[in-house]
Structures are given as C-alpha cells and as structure tokens.
Amino acid sequence: xxxxxxxxxxxxxxxxxxxxxxxxxxxxxxxxxxxxxxxxxxxxxxxxxxxxxxxxxxxxxxxxxxxxxxxxxxxxxxxxxxxxxxxxxxxxxxxxxxxxxxxxxxxxxxxxxxxxxxxxxxxxxxxxxxxxxxxxxxxxxxxxxxxxxxxxxxxxxxxxxxxxxxxxxxxxxxxxxxxxxxxxxxxxxxxxxxxxxxxxxxxxxxxxxxxxxxxxxxxxxxxxxxxxxxxxxxxxxxxxxxxxxxxxxxxxxxxxxxxxxxxxxxxxxxxxxxxxxxxxxxxxxxxxxxxxxxxxxxxxxxxxxxxxxxxxxxxxxxxxxxxxxxxxxxxxxxx
Amino acid sequence: xxxxxxxxxxxxxxxxxxxxxxxxxxxxxxxxxxxxxxxxxxxxxxxxxxxxxxxxxxxxxxxxxxxxxxxxxxxxxxxxxxxxxxxxxxxxxxxxxxxxxxxxxxxxxxxxxxxxxxxxxxxxxxxxxxxxxxx
Numbered sequence: 399x400x401x402x403x404x405x406x407x408x409x410x411x412x413x414x415x416x417x418x419x420x421x422x423x424x425x426x427x428x429x430x431x432x433x434x435x436x437x438x439x440x441x442x443x444x445x446x447x448x449x450x451x452x453x454x455x456x457x458x459x460x461x462x463x464x465x466x467x468x469x470x471x472x473x474x475x476x477x478x479x480x481x482x483x484x485x486x487x488x489x490x491x492x493x494x495x496x497x498x499x500x501x502x503x504x505x506x507x508x509x510x511x512x513x514x515x516x517x518x519x520x521x522x523x524x525x526x527x528x529x530x531x532x533x534x535x536x537x538x539x540x541x542x543x544x545x546x547x548x549x550x551x552x553x554x555x556x557x558x559x560x561x562x563x564x565x566x567x568x569x570x571x572x573x574x575x576x577x578x579x580x581x582x583x584x585x586x587x588x589x590x591x592x593x594x595x596x597x598x599x600x601x602x603x604x605x606x607x608x609x610x611x612x613x614x615x616x617x618x619x620x621x622x623x624x625x626x627x628x629x630x631x632x633x634x635x636x637x638x639x640x641x642x643x644x645x646x647x648x649x650x651x652x653x654x655x656x657x658x659x660x661x662x663x664x665x666x667x668x669x670x671x672x673x674x675x676x677x678x679x680x681x682x683x684x685x686x687x688x689x690x691x692x693x694x695x696x697x698x699x700x701x702x703x704x705x706x707x708x709x710x711x712x713x714x715x716x717x718x719x720x721x722x723x724x725x726x727x728x729x730x731x732x733x
Numbered sequence: 734x735x736x737x738x739x740x741x742x743x744x745x746x747x748x749x750x751x752x753x754x755x756x757x758x759x760x761x762x763x764x765x766x767x768x769x770x771x772x773x774x775x776x777x778x779x780x781x782x783x784x785x786x787x788x789x790x791x792x793x794x795x796x797x798x799x800x801x802x803x804x805x806x807x808x809x810x811x812x813x814x815x816x817x818x819x820x821x822x823x824x825x826x827x828x829x830x831x832x833x834x835x836x837x838x839x840x841x842x843x844x845x846x847x848x849x850x851x852x853x854x855x856x857x858x859x860x861x862x863x864x865x866x867x868x
Contacts, residue, residue, distance in 0.1 A: 637781070654754070680734070694773040
C-alpha cells in the first residue's frame with residue numbers, strides 16, 4: 399500500500415513535515431519558505447519550568463504553529479485531529495493509509511526506536527509523516543532522518559500516545575485538498591510571515607520571550623556561577639546548547655534557516671533589501687555557535703572563572719541587539 | 734556558517750543518520766549540507782547523561798538504604814518527573830509521593846504495582862527488585 403511518496407530530509411521536523419505534505423498536494427515550497435511563512439523563529443526562556451532538571455528554553459515557535467500558519471497564509475484548508483481513544487486513532491490512520499493520504503503525526507521521542515538512545519528524552523513535540531503500511535509496519539518518513547524508516551503498529555501507537563507535557567494524544571494533520579497556490583499568494587504569505595515574526599520577536603509582552611528573552615537569559619547566566627555553583631551551572635549551559643542544537647530542535651540552525659528564507663524570499667520581493675538582512679541572521683547564527691563553544695569551554699571545565707560566564711552572557715547580549723536590529727529593519731520595509 | 738565549516742565530529746548519531754544543515758557557499762548563497770555531529774553538542778549530551786547516571790546511582794543507594802521505595806529509582810531511570818509518571822500511571826502526584834515511602838510501597842496491592850510496572854515498562858518482579866538492564 400505504498401504511493402509515490404518521496405522522502406525529503408529537513409533540518410527541522412515540523413518544517414520538513416509541512417514542506418513534504420504540501421509538496422504532496424502539488425504546492426512546491428522549500429523548507430526555509432515553510433519556516434519563514436510559518437513564522438517559526440522564536441526565543442523563550444521559561445524561568446518557572448524545568449525540563450530534565452535544567453532550564454526550559456525554546457528557539458522556535460509552539461509546536462504545530464509552523465504547519466498551521468503556513469497553510470493558513472497560503473489559503474490551504476487543514477484537517478487536524480486528536481483522539482481520546484487509541485483504537486479510534488488507529489482506525490482513522492488506517493483510513494488515511496487506505497486513501498494513500500500521507501499524514502503528519504505528533505509523537506514523543508522517548509520510545510522512538512530508530513533514534514539513538516542518547517537522544518531519547520520525554521520530548522513530545524516531534525513530527526513525522528506516516529505514508530503507508532506493509533504488514534504490521536507503518537512506513538515512516540521522519541524529516542530529520544536521511545532515509546525513510548518503519549515503526550510497528552505497537553511502536554507507533556506508543557509514541558503517538560506518549561504522556562507528559564505536550565502529550566500528542568494521537569494528533570495527526572494534513573492539508574485537506576489539492577489547491578493551487580499562486581505566486582501572488584506566496585508573496586503575501588511571505589510578508590505575513592515576516593510581520594508575525596517581527597511581532598513575536600520584538601513586541602511580545604513580558605521579558606522572557608523574543609529579543610528581550612535572550613537578554614533575560616544573558617542576565618541569568620551571569621549569576622549562574624554564584625547561585626548554582628560550577629557543576630550545576632555547567633549542566634544548565636549544556637542544556638542551553640542542547641536546546642539550541644539538538645536534532646529536531648536546532649537553534650543556531652534556526653537562524654541559518656531564517657537567513658535562507660530571506661534569500662529565497664528575495665526572488666518574490668525584488669525591491670526589499672532581504673539579501674542584506676539575510677546576512678544579519680547568518681551572523682546571528684554564527685554568534686549562537688560561538689556562544690555554544692564558549693559554553694562548552696565552561697561545561698568541559700576548561701574555563702571556569704566568572705569572567706568566562708560574562709563572556710558567554712555578552713554573546714547573548716550581542717545576539718539580542720543584532721536580532722533586534724534585523725527585525726526592526728524587517729518591520730520598516732514598505733512591501 | 735560556511736559550508737566547509739559544517740562540523741563533522743564523532744557523535745551518537747553515527748550509524749543512525751546525518752543531520753541536514755543550512756550554510757552559505759563561497760558566493761554567499763544558502764545551500765544545505767550534512768553533518769556527522771558537532772563536538773560541542775556531543776559533549777553537552779554526554780554531560781547530561783553522566784549527570785543522569787550519577788543520579789540513578791544515588792537514588793539506587795537511597796532505595797537500598799530504605800530511604801525511598803524503588804519508584805524513585807525507576808523515576809530517574811526512565812528520565813521521568815512526577816508529572817510524567819502521573820500521566821503514564823494514572824496515579825495522582827500526591828499518591829506517588831506517598832508510594833515513594835518504602836513502608837507504603839511494600840503494602841501496595843498487586844494491581845497498583847502492575848500499573849507502575851507498566852508505566853516503567855518493566856515486570857512487577859523487576860519493579861520490586863530494581864533488577865533491570867539500563868536499556
């Protein structure tokens with residue numbers, strides 16, 4: 399029961415699922431375009447929430463948003479379902495498989511058997527595509543993997559009904575019908591995506607999210623050596639780097655994808671200075687990586703002075719300023 | 734990041750996959766490339782696992798000293814917190830906290846033990862004895 403589904407590897411799972419499901423209905427956009435139109439870039443540090451005994455930090459928008467916003471902006475109707483019963487979830491999935499309808503599924507990674515054990519935590523906002531079934535095995539296209547893979551029906555059910563924060567509840571989604579997307583629509587969707595990202599990064603209330611959130615984190619980091627002690631501060635920095643760079647999440651990586659998005663958007667908006675602004679995001683991505691290198695110096699125990707924490711914080715201040723400038727420039731474009 | 738700078742360090746992803754990265758080529762255009770891993774994040778992950786292993790060893794000792802029930806051990810072993818265990822087992826958090834006391838745990842009914850065993854993906858026997866492979 400296999401259709402002509404073609405696997406496509408992506409840097410980030412939800413981008414990949416979105417790009418691939420849209421391609422399947424004849425809407426050809428790239429991963430960076432999906433990410434930009436879906437306003438995927440974000441930053442938030444949630445001080446009162448702990449994950450795996452470390453700080454909760456995200457570099458992207460809420461799970462589900464990229465697919466939702468991209469489809470909405472392009473005028474593509476969407477089917478999205480959650481289930482309370484595992485039986486109903488499987489029944490609906492089987493109907494999709496029978497109709498040769500590839501579907502995006504939200505899953506937990508803890509029991510994701512084709513992931514290396516070291517990467518399996520209770521993280522429930524991973525996304526993959528189910529595109530067929532052979533015997534007891536569902537055919538899986540996980541966008542962060544190089545190749546397609548499979549999960550037995552038991553294994554798939556277990557990850558679709560993973561428990562804890564962001565419990566997927568068997569959630570699945572796909573574009574409802576084949577639609578024509580015009581170049582005009584794409585142009586508008588790009589502008590809409592950028593405007594929403596400007597709002598999220600510059601104007602979100604409070605001080606823990608967006609550009610202000612990056613500064614907030616920097617101020618915290620300066621104090622970690624004293625308040626947490628070296629060992630725990632090292633673990634917190636390791637967590638920051640993992641949130642920034644781990645497979646399926648990406649952080650420095652997200653800045654590069656946004657840079658790629660602006661480059662590709664230039665073709666649709668030749669009069670806007672997007673090529674130039676793309677460079678700012680490349681620069682920001684590079685700074686995130688330098689910050690990670692600095693952090694690793696600390697958690698490897700190579701550099702441990704307060705001065706080293708200050709340097710780390712200064713990277714984040716610099717990033718915040720750079721991203722503020724970049725989004726301010728984006729907000730001033732007359733489209 | 735330049736395309737030629739995409740890191741190719743040894744990582745836990747070896748034998749599983751390579752990661753797709755976006756980077757710029759010599760003319761400044763964004764292209765994609767594959768990465769085997771990056772030492773900086775491989776070390777971050779190693780450190781996290783060292784910490785987990787340390788905590789597992791600590792709570793195991795605590796259970797052996799009768800300061801806590803095996804539930805605490807499996808909580809760490811399965812990387813869970815009370816929220817997650819409550820969701821998987823169906824118990825309330827305050828019940829789990831109570832069941833963490835060795836004397837309360839010893840009196841738990843078979844049905845309750847089975848619920849925990851299922852949540853931790855082990856047998857009731859393993860749940861009681863902590864005799865389980867780390868896998």
